Amino acid sequence: MAPPLSRRTLLQTAILATAGPGIAATASTATASAATLPAPAARRLRPFHLEDVTLDSGVFADKRRLMLDHARGYDVNRLLQVFRANAGLPAGGAVAPGGWEGLDGEANGNLRGHYTGHFLTMLSQAYASTGDPVYAEKIRTMVDALVEVREALRRDPAVLAAPGRFGGAVEQVRGSYQYVDLPAGVLSASPAITLAVWVRPTHAGTWARVLDFGDDTTRYMYLTARNADGVPRFALTTGGPGAEQGLDGTAPLPLDRWSHLAVTVADGTGTLYVDGTAVARNTAMTLTPASLGTPAHAWLGRSHFPADPVFAGALDGFDVWSRALSATEISRLQGSRAADTAAGPGDLASYAFDETEGAAFADASGRGLTATLRRTWGGPSHPGFLAAYPETQFIELESMTRGDYTRVWAPYYTAHKILRGLLDACLATDDDRALDLASGLCDWMHSRLSELPDATLQRMWGIFSSGEFGGIVEAIVDLHALTGKAEHLALARLFDLDRLIDACAANTDVLDGLHANQHIPIFTGYVRLYDATGEERYLTAAKNFWDMVVPHRMYGIGGTSTGEFWKARDVIAGTIGPATAETCCAYNLLKLSRTLFFHEPDPKYMDYYERALYNQVLGSKQDRPDAEKPLVTYFIGLTPGHVRDYTPKQGTTCCEGTGMESATKYQDSVYFAEADGSALYVNLYSPTTLTWAERGVTVTQTTDYPREQGTTLTVRGRTAAFALKLRVPSWATAGFRVTVNGRAVEGTPVPGGYLTVRRTWRSGDTVRVRVPFRLRVEKALDDPTLQTLFLGPVNLVARSSATDHLRFGLYRNAALSGDLLPTFTAVTGKPLHYTLDGTEFAPFFEGTEDPTHAYVRRAEPRVVFGGTDSGVANPAGPDGTTLLDEIWAGAPFASKGALVARVRTTVDAWVAAGLLGRADGDRIGAMAARASYVS
Template sequence: MLPSPWADAVERNREYLMSLDPDRLLHNYRTSAGLAPKGDVYGGWESDTIAGHTLGHYLSALALTHAQTGDEESCRRANYIVGELATVQAAHGDGYVAGFTRKRPDGEIVDGKEIFPEIMAGDIRSAGFDLNGCWVPLYNWHKLYTGLYDVADLCGNRTALPIAVALGDYIDRMFAALDDEQVQTVLACEYGGLNESFAELYARTGERRWLRLGERIYDNKVLDPLTRGEDRLANFHANTQVPKLIGLARLYELTSKPAQGAAAEFFWDTVTKRHSYVIGGNADREYFSEPNSISKHITEQTCEHCNSYNMLKLTRHLYSWRPRSALFDFYERAHLNHILSQQHPETGGFSYMTPLMSGTAREYSEPGKDAFWCCVGTGMESHAKHGDSIFWQGDDALIVNLYIPAAANWRPRGASVRLETRYPEEGSANLTFTELAKPGRFPVALRVPAWAESVDVRVNGKAVAAKVEDGYVTVSRRWQAGDRLAIAMPMRLRIEPTADDPDMIALLRGPMVLAADLGPAEEEFDGAAPALVGSDLLAKFVPEAGSATAFATQGIGRPGDMRFVPFYSQYDRRSAVYFRRFTDAQWQQEKASYAAAAARQADLAARSVDIMHLGEMQPERNHDLEADISYPVTYRGRNGRDARTGGFFEFDMSVRPGPLVLQATYWGDERPREFYILIDGERIAAQRLAHDEPGEFIEREYAVPETLTKGKTKVRVRVEPKTGDTAGPVFGMRLMSAKGPTRI
């Protein structure tokens, strides 16, 4: 890679990888096999029951870094880890190798291997992310398999594949003990792309038992509708699903079964067109929402990085089947606006979510601070391979799909090529054949993005006919060393509305999403989401002197004009990406609705006895909160708390004489669940959230029997889920004087 933000990201990521201690990541693997660890266990997720998942990502990241940069230390570390895994596997003696643990019902943490005899005996308990007390063990193994394959391919390691085969023997024995219904129960727990792992093992060994196992790892509930071309993704955890489709794509490449390929194609098309934000990411609070509902889900919990990491993997599979520029229009959008924004360019830390709600700051992991969540793992891979999709070859053609500065060797022609560009700041690029051992006639295809209104193509400075077909301009001629192919595409500002609301808009220039700068991340933002008001908005964006990517609004910003810069670059700034568009008359009406809301809040304040701000440290301490299997959450700028299956939360609230009501705040468009509200041990309400309310916060009021408050100064409020269900999230509770009839 030549100098660019992408090359900088690769180097910063390499530095981060070198800061990690392989022996600490191997801690649980060795202790699982009864071997003394060589390093202390890391904290965070590496000290939870998902422990070990980072090692698989780390293996892949090391191998990819070597492939991208030639760094020999990366392969040395990867080969060392594989050698340690072989030692661990030999100590187990039955093919098993893993680092995850298991939490027993009594709370004791033990080795995760303990769950598999239970599963084989038919004792299978899954709550979506938990399998018999272990956090996503099959997902964990998928990461390890991918790492082993990458080290075998990119570092030439010959021990990795035997480890994969022996582990496959262990996993195959587990699945062989289960009937089809039991398999589906196991697969209700997130399994990553374990189907891909065994498809790949079949491709490498030729043993059909691995193909059979890969096809058996098939989640009927999710994959059958996709195979039929039905979008039933709403309320499914997004990143749980994407790897399943990558697995089907890999199976299709090996079996040619049409249903497998059709499901992968339909899923990609559906997610990118009906479930994705302007930056290419998808999901809100990690879950798919209803199709074409993006305008209702612009929150601080949007766009988990893992989802885009996996969607780009799926895109590469589909492109290899049938090259289409539209696939790389999406790839470029997500790669530039989401992936590049996910790594902090100075610290090398990674974000989990990429928030699109106005005024929300990004949060990055701190290297050295035991942050090992899932997006740290996929992050260390994403930023090890920024060059892997720039150039492609097809038959005798050279294809350029991404305009990222890079040099490459094209072996079939004995060619060295150099791509020089300041894209996306400028819409031009130059491709030069610096060497060409086998000159001759062949085609060179350059992708023309869908946003490009025109294109200018030149060979050695002379214009050539630029006919765009299927999103590519192709120049076929007799090429020789020194030839230069140039492309130029004018970049203009454009507005892109959400599919469900033409007046919820974002601003783009070429492939780049622009966002309003709302100030430093360290300063709180408590204003309303900014809006744009006017009849010809684009005419009121003025370019900043000396910059191709910075603009200022003139008279159309509310509450004031704003400066717009590339979204990805706002690492330490608060952004606004989506804007409500108003006419002047509509804006006057909007201001009136703000006044009415303020009057309602004043009435609530006057009637309030006590307010509990759930999910906030000091209020929870002040109200003596106690909880189990319960976690703070933040959503759309509101803090709250939930209770998972088997958990609860409870706290004190002050009371006063007279009729009282308890008011609770929920998100209206919540996924279905039922839970109970108790005061001093007596149930006063059963609340069902059913995904049937508007996409906004709602308030529900419950009458408090005076017998529960008479003679008291405080009561104990408890929230607990119905058996097998979850509770909340509850975004605050308020005890207040009754006013007219209450809703229960």
């Protein structure tokens, strides 16, 4: 009997089954579960699992090792704190990570929970790649906790008991949105009152209410542990904040220690006591609790002002008397419970908070005013709900007409990260609970979104930031491939942003002004929808969209966006700034390129993949260990002298999340296979070992690429006939050579294509690929004098603290091949490092904090060949192209004579056009003939 299929195998099989009958026939016994998916579409290629491709020693393995150490060392309970808090569960002392993943983060933590999803994906990839059980154990811890969180959210809130000042106490976890609801008649319209309570605050935030009795933000009475000045305050008003009659303390209450607060109001005088000592007195109080009548609400821990936080800490011994206790009576409350003093328990209300379960608190006043623990937002609308904040974020989005991330910050984006993380956890560990959580999350989303009119959905998804939903469509379609639930495929289609899909399907460029990372990942999802439905508009829109970004809005390193947004098409130099190339954008463009390549193996997608992976993505990870932080960039500024920030925006950002993922899946696109197993694509030259179980072979790449200009592939295992398709990079314009067992392969390599080697492979066959690098420049589309340098696939940056663009001439020693590298001097012992005019150039992928210049200003003031100066100024045409530019555009040259001929014909044309004098032209031609060149 065959062994059971893993979840990962089932998912890949299901995805393959959506790719057409010819593919489904090869997909083993699991295809039946996916056979009901509608309108299967053709996918020519399929990827390999991460565990099928071992990453061997090299620059990628070095970077990954740093991230794996971070994954190993970071306490995942910190990530889970915000989920547990939202569910009212104990956090075990764990402290939220902060930044965007915390209650004090940017926009008040309205994106919290997203980082947990990223971390789950990182751990899943780390486990798949290494097999190290430490990552599986961390996944298990996180899934355990999220199961418990969802169950807690499904139930009414329950008492979280804690040791009190004299007995028990009720703990209010920060971020729990829980409060104690007292019956409305607790004040009994009493003209005099004493309030007394023990508090142990755990957070220094202001305006969290110990109590708030009232109707709204106009009529209320409150006691807060910290006002705007950080000291206790009691206030009473029937006219809103401007009419408050109050009492303010003189010092902050200590955190994590019990303090006693008491207030008396009677006969026009109010007094505030802290730990039995009167700290404030107001003898002009004309309002009494009776002024409020019967308040609509009587809350402990909750404010009538929605922006105020819920009280975080513990409450013990809350009593209310219908008279003003004396100073002596209040002093005696410090030593024992009220019931054990002469004052006795409060006659209006008295709660000891000794309960250890349930949601009710007994009243010892004799009035039977049982209090109830509640959530400010009630509870989820569907049992599948799972989040680190209330469902109100999602509800409020449905009525928003414009974005405001301080109120609602991309809740479906956050849901996507959680969903993706759970799905990846399931695939990595075969944990059905993770699948159940993911399925339930989608069931909940469908229950909400399927009830909304299409116009509402279109408005929501078009709102900047608040309506951002990331790659949720891709994740939902992947889930549907496992569950087969019609509701899940229907849910994926509810995220259609028709305005953008239709424009891109018609090849109408509407990207100017759009938020880049809000839109890139949705097209990967639309390609997956094409897989599942066969609707061509999804695939056509995605292809056209990609072409609108690459190269028209792409920087040399493969990044895109400035300040997170796109500007006009073909404006590169005009958009360079300190906040260019958001790292998430590169991550998502790589995913889209990869997904499109499965359908149409156009080498342009893999050319882009190499560019972005070997430069921006590698360079976004700092080259030093840190268990606390992933050390990944957010923006990569391309301004002169930019220093990369590897701990951006207080941490736990979207880009750090995708950066963690990128660094644990470097090998995911090195190899692809034809769906029928007839060919193996080698897309990237990277030290890896592929286990191709279907064909019974392994393919090992031995190389130090990109420090080595080529690679060696060794095939071992069964004898197998298949085509080996070797990518010829578009920049490899000369010298690309392939041998098999020492014999040259027939065929002409075409830059920007694949060289195919067809044979029956036998164990031990060796393929040697030679990929000579040359130094070349790429010009900014809108300013040809602003250029970035590449040596083969590697972007070279100048290291300098100068804040103006550095100016360099590069033609002075150019080789006959057109290679500009002879103008530079290699740095001994430092591969891929060079100097020019005293400035060091280094690979962009090195994650240092050196100030860098990704773009330099090209300055070729005089005509120089082979290091010999003609003494003639280098003229420029109307479009900025210089004489030297036009001459060297003819490279490579087969011989010195070919170069000299090019010089003379170009000079003659410029003389005829009046751009160059004849005498100067003759001098240039004569000097070119005398000069010496490297080949």
